[in-house]
Amino acid sequence: MEAAHAVTFAALGSHLLVGLSRAMILFIVSSGLSFVLGVLRVPNVAHGSLYMIGAFSAYTVFTAVGGQTGFWLALVLAPLVVAAVSFVAERSLFCRLYEREHLMLLLFTFALMLILDDLVKIIWGADYRSIMAPDYFKGSVNIFGSSFPKYNLFLLAAGPVVAVGLWLFTNRTKIGKIARAAAVDREMVGAVGINVSWVFAFAFVLGCFLAGLGGALVAPTVSITLGMDHDIIIEAFLIVTIGGLGNMWGAMVGSLIFGITQSFGVLLWPQFAIVFPYAAVVIVLLARPTGLLKSVW
Amino acid sequence: MADTNKKTLLLSTVLFIALLVVPAILPRFYTYIIASIFVTALLAMSLNLVVGYGGLYQFHHCAFYGVSAYTVALLITKAHVPYWVAFGAGPIAGAIVGYLIGWFCVRLSKLYFGMLQISLGSLIWALAFRWYSLTGGDDGIHGIPVPDFISSTKSSYYFILIVLTISLILMYIIIKSPCGTTLQATRDNPERCEAVGINVRKHQLVALVISTFFAGVSGVLYVILEQSVFPDLLFWVLSLEVFIMCLLGGWFTFAGPIIGAAMMVSLRTFVGVYTEYWTLVLGVLLILLIFFLPEGIMGFFLEKFGAKAPTEDHGGQH
Numbered sequence: 025m026e027a028a029h030a031v032t033f034a035a036l037g038s039h040l041l042v043g044l045s046r047a048m049i050l051f052i053v054s055s056g057l058s059f060v061l062g063v064l065r066v067p068n069v070a071h072g073s074l075y076m077i078g079a080f081s082a083y084t085v086f087t088a089v090g091g092q093t094g095f096w097l098a099l100v101l102a103p104l105v106v107a108a109v110s111f112v113a114e115r116s117l118f119c120r121l122y123e124r125e126h127l128m129l130l131l132f133t134f135a136l137m138l139i140l141d142d143l144v145k146i147i148w149g150a151d152y153r154s155i156m157a158p159d160y161f162k163g164s165v166n167i168f169g170s171s172f173p174k175y176n177l178f179l180l181a182a183g184p185v186v187a188v189g190l191w192l193f194t195n196r197t198k199i200g201k202i203a204r205a206a207a208v209d210r211e212m213v214g215a216v217g218i219n220v221s222w223v224f225a226f227a228f229v230l231g232c233f234l235a236g237l238g239g240a241l242v243a244p245t246v247s248i249t250l251g252m253d254h255d256i257i258i259e260a261f262l263i264v265t266i267g268g269l270g271n272m273w274g275a276m277v278g279s280l281i282f283g284i285t286q287s288f289g290v291l292l293w294p295q296f297a298i299v300f301p302y303a304a305v306v307i308v309l310l311a312r313p314t315g316l317l318k319s320v321w
Numbered sequence: 322m323a324d325t326n327k328k329t330l331l332l333s334t335v336l337f338i339a340l341l342v343v344p345a346i347l348p349r350f351y352t353y354i355i356a357s358i359f360v361t362a363l364l365a366m367s368l369n370l371v372v373g374y375g376g377l378y379q380f381h382h383c384a385f386y387g388v389s390a391y392t393v394a395l396l397i398t399k400a401h402v403p404y405w406v407a408f409g410a411g412p413i414a415g416a417i418v419g420y421l422i423g424w425f426c427v428r429l430s431k432l433y434f435g436m437l438q439i440s441l442g443s444l445i446w447a448l449a450f451r452w453y454s455l456t457g458g459d460d461g462i463h464g465i466p467v468p469d470f471i472s473s474t475k476s477s478y479y480f481i482l483i484v485l486t487i488s489l490i491l492m493y494i495i496i497k498s499p500c501g502t503t504l505q506a507t508r509d510n511p512e513r514c515e516a517v518g519i520n521v522r523k524h525q526l527v528a529l530v531i532s533t534f535f536a537g538v539s540g541v542l543y544v545i546l547e548q549s550v551f552p553d554l555l556f557w558v559l560s561l562e563v564f565i566m567c568l569l570g571g572w573f574t575f576a577g578p579i580i581g582a583a584m585m586v587s588l589r590t591f592v593g594v595y596t597e598y599w600t601l602v603l604g605v606l607l608i609l610l611i612f613f614l615p616e617g618i619m620g621f622f623l624e625k626f627g628a629k630a631p632t633e634d635h636g637g638q639h
Contacts, residue, residue, distance in 0.1 A: 067432070069561070117608065128611055131568050134561065135611070138604030146598065258443065258557055265436035298447045305440040306425075313429045313437075 038170040039287045045176035047283025048183025049242045054260040054267075055190060055275040056234025062207040062270020063227035065126070069133040072257030073140040074106045074232045078239025079248045080144055081105040083153045086243075092158040099240050106236025107229050109140070114228045119221055141253065150250055157244040175244055182241060186234070190272055203227050207270055259301070266308040268315030277316050281308065340482055344475045353546075356478045358586045359485045360542045365566040365578035366492060367535035372564065373572040374496055375528045376508030377427075378435035381442030382563055384422070385533035387555030389415035389540030391449060394462045394550045399455075404468050408541050415537025416530050418445070423529035427522045439557055446555040461551025471545055481542050488538055493575065495531060504528050569610065571621070 057071045081102035086094040113136055121129055156162075157175045164171040194200035206213045206223045214220045238256075246252065263282050267274025282301045289300030308316060344352045368382040389411035396407035422441045426434050449456045456462065471480045495501050507514045507521045514521050544550060553559060562585065570581030588606070592599040614621045 117612075121611065124615065127568060128615060131565065131607060132611055134565055135604040135607035138600040138607070142598045142601035142604070146601075254556075254558060258439065262436060262440050265433065269432070295453075296447070296451050298451060299444060302440050302444045302447060306437065306444065309429070309433065309437045309440065310425060313433055315433075 034169040035291060037167065038172055039291045040284065041167060041172050041180070042176065043284035043287030044280070045179040045183075045283075046286060047279040048179045049238055050256075050259060050263055050283055051183050051276050051279035052186050052241065053235055053238035053256055054263040054279055055186070055272050056231040056238070057260045058231075058264045058267070058270055058272060058275045059190075059203075059234070060228055060231035061264060063203050064122075064129075064224050066129040066133060067261065068228075068231065069130065069257065070136040070140055071133075071232070071235050071260060072253030072255075073137045073144070074110060074235040075239040075242075075256050076144060076248075076250075076253040077109060077140065078102045078106045078236030079243045079246075079252065080148045080153070080239075081236070082240040082243040083148075083155050083248050086155040095155070095158050095244075098155065098243070099237075102240035102243075103233045103236035106239070107233040110232035111225070111229045114225050118228070119225060122221065122224065137253075141250070145250055153248040154246075155243050155248070161244075173245075179241060179245075186237070187272070187276060190234075194272070199223075199226060203230075262302075262305045266305050266315055268317035269319040271315070271317045271319060274315055274317035274319075281305075337486065341479075344478050349474050352478050353474050354586065354590055356474070356481050356546050358583050359481045360539055360546055361563075361566070361586050362579040362582040363485050363488055363539040363542065364536055365563050365570070365582045366489065367532045367539060368563050369567045369572055369578045370492060370496070370532040370535070371525075371528050372567055373574075373577075374501065374508065375504050375525055375532075377525060377529070378431055379438065379529075379532070380435035380564065381438045381557055381560045382532075382536055383557070383560040384438075384442030384445050384555055385415040385419050385536040386540040386543070387449065387550075387552075388418045388445060389537030390544050390550045390554055391456065391462075393541050393544045394465050395455070397465055397467075398462055408545075411541040411544075412534050412537030415540060416534040419533025419536075420526070420530050423526050423533070427525045427529070439560075442555070442560070443557065446552060446557070449555055450552040456552070459552055461549060463549040465544055465548045465550070467545050467548060477545050481546060484538065484542060488535055492535065496575070500524070500527065565607070569607070 053071070053075055057068060060066060060068045060071070079102070082098035085098035085101050088094070089097050118129075118132060118136075121132055157178075161175040161178055164173045165177065166172070194204050202213065202218055202223055203226065206218075206220060206227070210220055213223065259282060263278035264270075264275055265278075266281065267276070267278030281304055285300040285304040286297060289297035292300075340355070343355060347355075364382070364386055368379055371377045371379045371382075392414040393407045393411040396402045396410055397404065402410075422438060425441070426438050429437055450459060452458070467477075471477045496505075503514070503519060504524050504527075507519065507524050511521050540554070543554070563582075566581030566585050567578045568581070569584060570579065571577030585603070588603055589599055592602050596602070
């Protein structure tokens with residue numbers, strides 16, 4: 025163990041905050057994955073690619089408009105671009121497969137991932153890109169006696185806003201309630217005369233929108249590049265699994281576990297920080313094989 | 322049925338003889354490509370043992386393949402043990418890790434099984450990726466020495482072909498054995514199997530160990546062919562790719578995964594020559610397959626030429 029770092033209260037606090045803000049990005053992405061999984065029962069392998077498209081679209085909007093307006097416009101437009109892409113994919117091809125063997129749906133999302141990844145390479149190329157947050161998000165503030173980037177505070181606020189928004193949406197609006205009902209019993213939803221295919225389309229697009237939003241939000245903190253989809257998709261899958269399939273609050277709990285173990289891993293044993301969240305997932309799955317919270321299935 | 326069996330046997334023998342003369346006719350590059358198809362095909366076949374015949378969601382099969390390849394590489398380069406000991410240790414290491422991970426996984430069902438396996442497999446990947454002093458991190462280990470008589474492309478081709486053939490025969494025998502047929506029964510109706518006194522989990526675990534052993538054999542062959550290892554061998558993307566090979570070729574047929582592996586490797590090689598966007602081509606091809614050949618390529622031909630109707634319900638509800 026490389027415990028050369030003085031594990032002080034300040035270091036703990038700042039790692040906790042970094043872990044929390046990472047958890048918020050993970051939550052936004054994995055709640056989208058969870059929503060699709062809950063309603064369509066398909067593990068959408070292309071979810072990570074859509075997250076990457078969100079980040080690249082944010083880059084394009086930001087460089088076209090620039091400055092503070094560019095940043096906010098990117099945050100609004102990038103998820104909409106992703107939603108549009110997923111809508112086209114869903115209505116043109118995916119919706120024709122709902123009656124088919126389940127693994128075929130998985131295979132389709134894999135094919136979609138391959139196609140989208142190469143389209144990103146064709147459109148944006150293999151260079152590293154980055155965008156800048158507005159001036160008031162630059163620099164850092166002092167919390168617990170250690171500096172903490174301001175943009176991460178913004179992320180800390182964005183996560184709960186999305187969570188509450190999603191909760192209001194699925195509990196207070198008609199379409200949201202229908203989607204939740206379809207997750208539990210799709211035959212019954214069809215039987216009362218609702219067009220299930222459109223409910224699925226809606227759920228798929230909403231889930232992908234969240235992937236795009238996650239990609240746009242993370243854009244100022246990372247270098248935007250090909251391959252950024254590979255890590256996030258596996259993390260999102262694990263989060264959804266330990267949280268309970270299709271359960272939005274489960275995605276929140278899972279993200280917190282994942283984000284915090286990751287940042288404390290950096291503190292405890294930097295070289296193998298990456299191991300900690302995976303180990304946490306193993307422990308959770310062994311203790312509660314079907315996830316921490318109730319699965320919607 | 323006996324007639325079809327005879328035909329298949331004849332066809333396999335002809336194919337085997339044809340493959341024996343390949344290195345004499347084709348240039349070295351093609352020999353290498355076919356050898357790498359063999360390695361991938363054995364990996365896909367070993368996965369199909371649990372996915373196609375066992376109905377298990379083996380989502381991180383490459384973990385075992387990579388563990389074996391790394392075991393061989395480390396034993397040769399760091400411990401300097403004799404080659405044959407290292408080659409033997411690879412599959413055994415794969416099977417041991419397979420047993421350890423499988424012991425936990427068979428307690429869970431379907432998607433949870435797959436997810437637990439992905440996280441345990443990712444742990445191994447993370448170790449190989451970060452443990453620079455031992456594994457060389459993301460650079461991997463290069464220039465692994467192999468015995469002289471299998472160091473050229475041609476000689477390694479023959480060695481790989483022979484090991485592949487023996488492995489395929491063994492796998493075929495296992496599938497047709499009582500244990501193999503019981504495994505297929507647990508795939509089709511686990512509740513009834515449990516009711517008549519079959520230990521479903523035990524059969525699944527045995528299948529997993531056998532499958533990971535053959536994945537390990539494939540890992541050893543990889544080291545012999547490439548003489549290098551790197552962490553991508555353990556990465557989940559490769560596992561997904563192998564999973565797709567099984568689906569592509571037809572995962573309820575014995576030879577399907579070989580066809581899938583051959584397609585995937587040749588696509589990557591030959592389309593990759595013309596365009597760097599070969600995954601785009603693969604994606605479009607996959608979508609065409611999903612819409613037009615849902616039983617996979619092999620399944621399609623079997624159905625078309627009436628050898629055997631593909632099974633209808635194969636426990637893939639979720």
